[in-house]
Amino acid sequence: MTLGRTAVVLGGSMAGLSAAGALAPHFDEVLVLERDLLPHDAEHRKGVPQSKHPHFLLNSGRRALGVLFPGFEADLIAAGGMPLIASMDTAHMTDVGWSPRKRGALDMVYGSRLLIERVLRDRVRALGNVTIREGVSVTGIKIDDAGRVTGAKFSGEEVDADLVVDALGRGSKVSDWLVAAGQPEVPVITLDAKVTYVSQWYDLPSAEERADTWWWQHMVIMPTEKKGDHPKEHEYLSNFFPIEGNRSIACMGSWGLDMPHNEEEFIAAANNLQTPKFAAAMEASTPTSEVHLTKSTGNKWRRYDKLPHAPEGVVFIGDSICAFNPFYGQGMSSAALSSVRLSGALQSTTALDPAFYQGFVASQAKEFKVPWSMAMARDRGYDCATGTETVAPWMRKILASVGASMFNLITGAAREDQVVDEHFARVFNLDEPIGTMMRSPRVIFGLLRYKVKDVFGRHKIPFGFDPQLDPPGKDWSVEAGTAVPELEASR
Structure with missing residues (x-):
């Protein structure tokens, strides 16, 4: 049994494609409207200028896409994605010099945004009830007298829909169209660290x-x-x-x-x-x-969860609702996680009623708090930052100082403490809030132990190797206690 005949997704980038996977089991047909002509291979396109920069698909995002599209990770690796262990395969340098190389908890599948999106696009195209209309521009939404979104307008055409998903990115005009139709203006919080x-x-x-x-x-x-x-x-x-x-x-x-x-x-x-x-x-x-x-890198969160009533007939995925400083690599994964959340909400409801929309935006807001707080923790420390979420100069100085010191403390302790390393990997991958990590007695003990070792120079693993020389290739996994036994036995 489906929840309706037609669902429409505005935008065919990562967020829109993820949303299409969430919608497909619950509607007779899913229509994705995309402005660009989508390439069949991994190629740049006008609508995704950020594809020219590095992209992280965090573990949480990769798993989320695997929930929506079983086998996605295997497909990504088969297409050229590179499964790596960051601490083993990365030459990492800080103020003190090169970090030691060792086996750690942070693993990833590396690849270009082009590759990740192409693999996802191939999976969406394989869904029998999903149609991607390319080369069309979304020009508006249809709204009935009760204020419910009932469809979309695009390139001189209209389509009725039981549910519309806004995946138009940072520049989405859906919130403006809602206001023009008499809906209340959505509160927006921002922080642009330039x-x-x-x-x-x-x-x-x-x-x-x-x-x-x-x-x-x-x-x-x-x-x-x-x-x-x-x-x-x-x-x-x-x-x-x-x-x-x-x-x-x-x-x-x-x-x-x-x-x-x-x-x-x-x-x-x-x-x-x-x-x-x-x-x-x-x-x-x-x-x-x-x-x-x-340069378009500011954090921006449209707080639909703060409205008296959530908009009906429409939900928001990806940058159209919460966009992050891309330095932190959270965007694609956050969109995938929201799509999984949408899938769960659709599966657990019998009607797309006001309670469905109110519940979804509320649960989505809880999910955003983790990546949002991580972005704020660093970006608020810069004097150049502007927006609603800036803080007083004295607080900026504290955040800048504490943020850098804490990051160095955590990454330093993670070199020799497997528990701290595992917690940090989960935080990095949006699997655990930083607050949960910092409330762990075992993590606190690990950080304090590291500081004591630092004072007395009793570290097991050397660090701070000369940055003028090549990054050292020695594997310190045995000393760190993170060696894989079967690998060690074969040396």
């Missing part, structure tokens, strides 16, 4: 052509927390990010700083980073794209 990031794609040399010291797949250079004079590039967050097809995306980003706009400036900036090894990797590789710059 993040700008710039990327260029590279073909890598073959494994045989790389030096033995190039053991890593992913290189990360964290922004400095040091005060005083230093090149502005030391405040960049820089990634040499691996994607399918023996390629990487070189990406640099910052909070409130000017960024390079062309290849010459990009190379010059790479040569000013804290280590020469990032620029060396770029030089050893072949650029295959222009330099791409993005």
Whole structure:
């Protein structure tokens, strides 16, 4: 038994495709309206300019897509996605130098946004009751006299719908259309820390052509927390990010700083980073794209849950309701999690009545609090930040200081404490709120023990390796107590 004849999804990007998977079992037909002509391969398209930058599909998001589309992860890996263990496969550098390499709890499947979306699009196209209308622009929504959304308008056409999903992203006009029809204006909270990031794609040399010291797949250079004079590039967050097809995306980003706009400036900036090894990797590789710059990175949450009554006939997925600073890699996963939540809500109801919509926006708001609080924790610490969620200057200083110190403490303790490492991996992947982690007596003990060891210089694993040298390739898993026995036995 279905809940209606037709559901319409506005937008065919990751959020819209995820939503289509949630809707398909509950409606006779699902219509996805997409402005772009969708490529059959993993190619850039106009409607997703951010595809030119690195994208993380967090474990929680990957599992969510697996719930909606069983076998999704296997499909992603078969298409070229790279399953990696971050602490083993990443050359990670902080203010003190290179971090040690070891086995840890944070695993991921790396790939470009293009690949992830193409694999998901193929799964949606395989659903018999889902139709994707390409090359059409959504121009409005249909609303009856009672204020309920009853369909959509697009490219001179109209379609009736029992349920509409807004997946039009940050620039969605659905909230404006609701107000124009007499609905109350939705409260919006924002915080824009003026993040700008710039990327260029590279073909890598073959494994045989790389030096033995190039053991890593992913290189990360964290922004400095040091005060005083230093090149502005030391405040960049820089990634040499691996994607399918023996390629990487070189990406640099910052909070409130000017960024390079062309290849010459990009190379010059790479040569000013804290280590020469990032620029060396770029030089050893072949650029295959222009330099791409993005500035639309503010956090924005449309609080439909704060309205006296949730809008009826429509739900919101992805950036159309809650958009995050993309530095934190939460967008795709948050959209997938919301789609799973929508699937559960549809499965547990017998009618799309006011209680359904009120319950869904309330439960969705609880879900957003975890990634939103993580974004706020750092972005509120920047003087350049603007929006409704900014704090007083004295609080900004505290947040900037405490945030950096706490991150360094947690990641430092995670090097030698498997419990802290596992909690941190769950927090990173949106599987656990940071508050839950910090209330754990065992985590608190692990952090305190690390601080004591730090004072007396009694760490089991060395760290802070010289940033002017290659990142050290030694595996410290045995010393960290994270070695896999069968692997160790085979050495």
